[in-house]
Amino acid sequence: MTTQRGRFFTSVSRSVEAAARHLNIEAGLLEQIQCCNAVYRMRFPVEREDGTIEVVEAYRAEHSHHRLPVKGGIRFAPTVSQDEVIALAALMTYKCAIVGVPFGGAKGGVRVDPFARSPRFLERMTRRYTTELVKKNFIGPSIDVPAPDYGTGEREMAWICDTYDVLCPNGMNNHACVTGKPLSLHGIPGRREATGLGVYLGIREAVAEAEDMEPLGLKPGLEGKRIIVQGLGNVGYYAARYLQQEGGAVIVGIAEREGGLFDPNGLDVEAVFRLRKESGNLLKLEVGEKIARSEELLERDCDLLVPAALENQITAENAPRIRAKIVAEAANGPVDWEGQEILRQRGVFIIPDLYLNAGGVTVSYFEWLKNLSHVSFDRMTSRWQEESARRLVETIEGLAGKSVEAVMRRKLIKGPKEVELVHAALAETMTTAYRRLRGLQREKDLPDLRTAGFVYALGQVALTYRDMGIFP
Ligand code: NAD
Numbered sequence: 001m002t003t004q005r006g007r008f009f010t011s012v013s014r015s016v017e018a019a020a021r022h023l024n025i026e027a028g029l030l031e032q033i034q035c036c037n038a039v040y041r042m043r044f045p046v047e048r049e050d051g052t053i054e055v056v057e058a059y060r061a062e063h064s065h066h067r068l069p070v071k072g073g074i075r076f077a078p079t080v081s082q083d084e085v086i087a088l089a090a091l092m093t094y095k096c097a098i099v100g101v102p103f104g105g106a107k108g109g110v111r112v113d114p115f116a117r118s119p120r121f122l123e124r125m126t127r128r129y130t131t132e133l134v135k136k137n138f139i140g141p142s143i144d145v146p147a148p149d150y151g152t153g154e155r156e157m158a159w160i161c162d163t164y165d166v167l168c169p170n171g172m173n174n175h176a177c178v179t180g181k182p183l184s185l186h187g188i189p190g191r192r193e194a195t196g197l198g199v200y201l202g203i204r205e206a207v208a209e210a211e212d213m214e215p216l217g218l219k220p221g222l223e224g225k226r227i228i229v230q231g232l233g234n235v236g237y238y239a240a241r242y243l244q245q246e247g248g249a250v251i252v253g254i255a256e257r258e259g260g261l262f263d264p265n266g267l268d269v270e271a272v273f274r275l276r277k278e279s280g281n282l283l284k285l286e287v288g289e290k291i292a293r294s295e296e297l298l299e300r301d302c303d304l305l306v307p308a309a310l311e312n313q314i315t316a317e318n319a320p321r322i323r324a325k326i327v328a329e330a331a332n333g334p335v336d337w338e339g340q341e342i343l344r345q346r347g348v349f350i351i352p353d354l355y356l357n358a359g360g361v362t363v364s365y366f367e368w369l370k371n372l373s374h375v376s377f378d379r380m381t382s383r384w385q386e387e388s389a390r391r392l393v394e395t396i397e398g399l400a401g402k403s404v405e406a407v408m409r410r411k412l413i414k415g416p417k418e419v420e421l422v423h424a425a426l427a428e429t430m431t432t433a434y435r436r437l438r439g440l441q442r443e444k445d446l447p448d449l450r451t452a453g454f455v456y457a458l459g460q461v462a463l464t465y466r467d468m469g470i471f472p
Pocket of ligand 1: 148
């Protein structure tokens with residue numbers, strides 16, 4: 001076990017061990033649950049833009065085979081290491097258990113700075129990485145199903161799917177080898193925004209609890225809450241957008257790699273996102289106060305801090321200076337073990353990553369199911385539901401002797417679109433999971449929601465192993 005442990009995996013393991021004290025899990029079973037079942041570390045050559053060759057380092061970690069396929073994103077970042085992918089794969093195992101997604105956890109990483117490379121280099125690299133995964137049986141609809149993560153998105157998932165299809169021709173279910181694909185290439189509507197939307201839904205659940213807000217000196221509800229978001233990528237952008245547009249929160253700060261913006265009266269997330277895309281640099285925008293060191297923004301006054309970039313952003317070093325009353329972990333592992341202890345002592349409420357960013361894997365699961373069934377979720381039911389609702393409305397009109405107003409009639413009889421079904425199922429998942437964790441925390445008198453999350457997840461994984469008859 002110790003050989004697998006770097007800083008991030010140690011942090012996850014400490015949470016697991018703290019949770020295990022509240023459960024009756026024998027040592028051997030706990031070790032089996034905690035350890036990473038398989039890691040493939042690879043090195044492969046990729047032609048650079050200037051024709052020279054770069055040897056790229058990459059990984060795929062399959063943390064737990066208690067359920068197959070295993071599932072987890074692929075990250076492109078210069079910081080990728082074996083410790084990081086193992087820790088992230090482990091979090092995936094527990095995350096899937098918390099939101100009832102029947103997969104084991106996995107994660108992939110390629111050590112490269114995607115923001116500094118050309119699309120052609122990234123394509124060659126992604127295709128070669130996929131080839132390595134195919135060669136070693138580390139990808140496949142029933143084996144291991146990657147998804148987007150930091151530095152990757154729909155484009156990379158399309159390259160992976162295409163490469164897999166070329167190498168494994170005629171597979172009926174090939175499109176289910178990866179999720180987060182573009183819509184035109186067998187993706188699902190709602191996946192792009194799923195993690196950020198899930199973050200919003202999770203925060204909304206948490207701040208609705210008056211009993212939990214009172215000790216923080218906060219009123220229940222999102223309306224008017226002052227929020228700082230770190231990272232305006234896939235997760236951070238959608239989370240900030242929903243928090244502002246649906247929740248009525250005030251986004252007072254946005255931090256990116258190059259620096260941050262702060263405005264106590266609120267920033268327009270949509271406008272900042274668009275302008276940053278155009279100019280490539282947040283600090284070129286003529287809005288709010290410019291902050292050159294983005295880490296500084298984490299320490300500004302706000303109600304909620306939403307780290308949505310990378311791990312280890314809040315540590316023993318800066319935790320004493322964090323002024324947010326709630327830290328909502330949209331990224332994986334943004335608060336390390338020591339940072340968490342300090343925040344806890346200071347009464348900061350943490351909404352943990354293994355619950356809060358589970359919206360992505362939830363909708364990835366729906367995409368995988370759709371790919372296996374080869375039909376969209378609304379296709380078989382939408383028309384039938386419309387007809388059924390129309391008959392009901394007409395019956396009520398007949399009984400009442402008057403007609404329903406046209407706009408209301410359209411609303412009542414409209415069949416669901418696929419994206420509406422996805423959003424509704426995601427909302428149900430996030431709400432149910434939050435209530436379950438909060439209930440468990442209270443029932444077992446656990447110190448925080450993270451411990452509750454690990455206690456629940458460990459219990460679920462342990463149950464599967466016991467039911468296999470391997471452990472007593
Ligand atoms: P992304 O690449 O789309 O966006 C990350 C953003 O963070 C980028 O815009 C980057 O410039 C910015 N960033 C990097 N370092 C920063 C720093 N020091 N300060 C401020 N900004 C910084 O990645 P993403 O998919 O949004 O993933 C973000 C986090 O969410 C990661 O921890 C990832 O593991 C986690 N996550 C992602 C998903 C998903 O579906 N994409 C699902 C679950 C969890």
